[in-house]
Amino acid sequence: MSEFxxxxxxxxxxxxxxxxxxxxxxxxxxxxxxxxxxxxxxxxGPSGSGKTTLLNLIGGLDRPDTGSVEVxxxxxxxxxxxxxxxWRARHIGFVFQFYNLLPVLTAARNVELPLLLTxxxxxxxxxxxxxxxxIVGLEHRTKHYPRQLSGGEQQRVGIARAIxxxxxxxxxxxxxxxxxxKSGDEILDLLEALSKDHGKTIVMVTHxxxxxxxxxxNLYLDAGKLTAERPE
Amino acid sequence: MKYMHLxxxxxxxxxxxxxxxxxxxxxxFLLFGYLSAIEAALEIGxxxxxxxxxxxxxxxxxxxxxxxxxxxxxxQIDGIVDATPATWFGxxxxxxxxxxxxxxxxxxxxxxxxxxxxxxxxxxxxWLNTRTGVIVGRAIADQYEWEIGDxxxxxxxxxxxxxxxxxxxxxxxGIYDGAEQATDTAQFLFRYDYFDESRSESARGxxxxxxxxxxxxxxxxxxxxxxxxxxxxxxxxxxxxxxxAFVQGFAKQIGNIGKIMTGILSAVFFTxxxxxxxxxxxxxxxxxxEIGVLKAIGYxxxxxxxxxxxxxxxxxxxxxxxxLALAWFAISRGDPTGGAFPVFxxxxxxxxxxxxxxxxxxxxxxxxPATQAMRLQxxxxxxxx
Ligand SMILES: Nc1ncnc2c1ncn2[C@@H]1O[C@H](COP(=O)(O)OP(=O)(O)O)[C@@H](O)[C@H]1O
Ligand SMILES: [Mg+2]
Numbered sequence: 001m002s003e004f005x006x007x008x009x010x011x012x013x014x015x016x017x018x019x020x021x022x023x024x025x026x027x028x029x030x031x032x033x034x035x036x037x038x039x040x041x042x043x044x045g046p047s048g049s050g051k052t053t054l055l056n057l058i059g060g061l062d063r064p065d066t067g068s069v070e071v072x073x074x075x076x077x078x079x080x081x082x083x084x085x086x087w088r089a090r091h092i093g094f095v096f097q098f099y100n101l102l103p104v105l106t107a108a109r110n111v112e113l114p115l116l117l118t119x120x121x122x123x124x125x126x127x128x129x130x131x132x133x134x135i136v137g138l139e140h141r142t143k144h145y146p147r148q149l150s151g152g153e154q155q156r157v158g159i160a161r162a163i164x165x166x167x168x169x170x171x172x173x174x175x176x177x178x179x180x181x182k183s184g185d186e187i188l189d190l191l192e193a194l195s196k197d198h199g200k201t202i203v204m205v206t207h208x209x210x211x212x213x214x215x216x217x218n219l220y221l222d223a224g225k226l227t228a229e230r231p232e
Numbered sequence: 233m234k235y236m237h238l239x240x241x242x243x244x245x246x247x248x249x250x251x252x253x254x255x256x257x258x259x260x261f262l263l264f265g266y267l268s269a270i271e272a273a274l275e276i277g278x279x280x281x282x283x284x285x286x287x288x289x290x291x292x293x294x295x296x297x298x299x300x301x302x303x304x305x306x307x308q309i310d311g312i313v314d315a316t317p318a319t320w321f322g323x324x325x326x327x328x329x330x331x332x333x334x335x336x337x338x339x340x341x342x343x344x345x346x347x348x349x350x351x352x353x354x355x356x357x358x359w360l361n362t363r364t365g366v367i368v369g370r371a372i373a374d375q376y377e378w379e380i381g382d383x384x385x386x387x388x389x390x391x392x393x394x395x396x397x398x399x400x401x402x403x404x405x406g407i408y409d410g411a412e413q414a415t416d417t418a419q420f421l422f423r424y425d426y427f428d429e430s431r432s433e434s435a436r437g438x439x440x441x442x443x444x445x446x447x448x449x450x451x452x453x454x455x456x457x458x459x460x461x462x463x464x465x466x467x468x469x470x471x472x473x474x475x476x477a478f479v480q481g482f483a484k485q486i487g488n489i490g491k492i493m494t495g496i497l498s499a500v501f502f503t504x505x506x507x508x509x510x511x512x513x514x515x516x517x518x519x520x521x522e523i524g525v526l527k528a529i530g531y532x533x534x535x536x537x538x539x540x541x542x543x544x545x546x547x548x549x550x551x552x553x554x555x556l557a558l559a560w561f562a563i564s565r566g567d568p569t570g571g572a573f574p575v576f577x578x579x580x581x582x583x584x585x586x587x588x589x590x591x592x593x594x595x596x597x598x599x600x601p602a603t604q605a606m607r608l609q610x611x612x613x614x615x616x617x
Contacts, residue, residue: 052615053611056610056611059528061527061528061610061611061614062609062610062611081532081533082532082533082534085527085530085531085532085533085535086530086532087530088528088529088530089529089530089531090530092530094525094528094529096525096614100521100522100525100614102238102241102522102525103245104241104242104244104245105237105238105241109237109238109241113238113526113529114529114530116234116235116238117529117530117531117535122234161529
């Protein structure tokens with residue numbers, strides 16, 4: 001599926017509501033989205049507009065109330081939870097704003113986590129971990145624990161973890177949101193390289209217009225729908 | 233197995249908490265081991281009692297002696313294979329706290345009566361050739377570091393010698409082993425003929441009780457009645473009962489102790505279940521977000537549940553097993569009372585119960601937190617920041 005050509009993500013008529021007490025929050029309303037393979041898409045929108053919610057739906061962490069989500073030809077909105085977990089392991093790499101590394105594991109062990117779910121041998125896993133850490137430029141930090149790394153380094157470990165299994169789709173939720181400008185730029189360089197040199201399909205949620213410039217395409221989430229133009 | 237690193241790393245997260253939980257579970261299992269050994273020691277008589285053996289004592293009490301002449305009379309009764317006397321000697325070796333069973337017996341008859349006492353042929357031979365000879369069980373031989381050829385002085389408390397002295401000296405000619413783990417190997421057995429000739433004239437010809445073997449255990453009760461009838465209205469009336477009943481009577485108080493121990497252990501285990509369960513619950517609570525990440529990465533609900541349960545089993549089960557091992561080690565080093573128990577060992581059945589208990593504890597302590605971790609929805613878990 002890594003060589004999937006054409007439209008990788010196809011969402012149709014997706015809506016998602018949350019209940020908070022007696023109140024219903026309409027987050028996504030009848031939303032359509034197509035993401036071609038190899039795209040580097042940035043998703044912008046005000047806080048609370050539903051960017052994370054949309055990312056969760058594409059990544060199979062949540063299911064839409066109505067509509068369909070198809071990724072690489074799989075209808076993930078109707079998959080059972082075990083099948084979905086399995087599917088995520090093979091096809092999705094997540095990068096989080098706060099890195100979300102396991103503090104008790106070294107960088108290498110964190111990167112290995114998704115590989116444990118594969119049938120790879122110990123040696124093969126080690127090679128994959130090395131490769132991933134090399135791509136993010138941290139081959140000299142393998143034995144360090146998250147608390148011994150800077151924010152930028154932690155995020156790079158997070159990216160290494162996300163790409164370790166060579167997933168189809170990389171979903172990044174405000175990957176630079178917690179970083180200073182310089183570290184943020186390094187992360188963006190990295191994502192750009194992953195897109196250009198490794199042909200990864202990337203969806204990046206961001207607040208930062210400067211970050212969005214790095215993407216090949218920008219979409220804005222507003223009132224539950226996506227638009228190509230920045231709403232005024 | 234490839235997930236074990238993750239399990240261990242999580243256990244190392246809060247080292248002190250893990251250590252305290254581990255220690256409390258360990259101590260509980262150490263206690264379990266010790267109490268099992270004590271209970272086994274107290275119940276020993278009951279488990280080894282031969283179904284085909286009767287004990288015949290004076291009707292009034294065990295302390296009242298019976299005449300030597302009863303042996304031949306008992307042996308005439310139908311269904312009886314053999315009768316042999318034994319007597320409570322009750323002497324002191326070096327220090328009154330060194331307690332073990334001592335009795336003058338008829339060597340061949342007594343050994344035939346207790347086939348579970350295993351002793352080499354030539355040592356029996358030596359016993360028959362040595363008037364002052366004594367055979368001792370392996371447990372007390374080990375405890376007092378006796379060897380064949382040693383001379384053992386015993387201070388009499390009941391049986392003065394003819395010359396008024398209280399010092400009896402015996403020569404160790406044999407050491408017997410038990411056929412089973414539960415066999416009493418703490419007996420000190422010397423020759424009745426030497427004993428009878430050396431004790432004061434007035435006491436001669438009196439024995440403590442008789443052990444009787446019947447040809448059919450099913451008739452044991454009828455034969456016991458026949459023995460008592462035989463000596464009814466004589467100066468020394470008897471009370472015959474199966475060895476099992478005899479020992480059980482002795483062990484009745486002990487049964488109650490066993491119940492108390494079970495009660496204590498139940499309370500202890502309930503407590504450590506709460507301790508371990510609380511640790512696991514805290515662990516999961518602190519890790520909600522991390523569990524969310526694992527699930528996002530592709531770990532299934534079952535995976536996560538398995539990880540938490542494994543952690544619990546490694547913690548509680550591991551501590552339990554270490555506790556059992558320590559208990560086994562401590563118990564095999566000997567009786568803490570220094571000889572008040574005829575045997576002191578960790579019964580295999582109890583070890584198995586302990587292992588099962590340890591694993592069950594691990595599962596029970598982890599079950600609720602693991603279920604909670606399993607139910608956790610990814611999107612929800614990641615939102616809690
Ligand atoms: N599980 C949930 N329960 C209740 N409300 C939720 C839940 N998830 C998201 N929301 C609400 O939905 C809206 C969109 O949230 P989110 O997708 O996180 O926005 P964004 O990522 O754009 O900041 C917010 O108002 C948020 O409070
Ligand atoms: Mg968000």
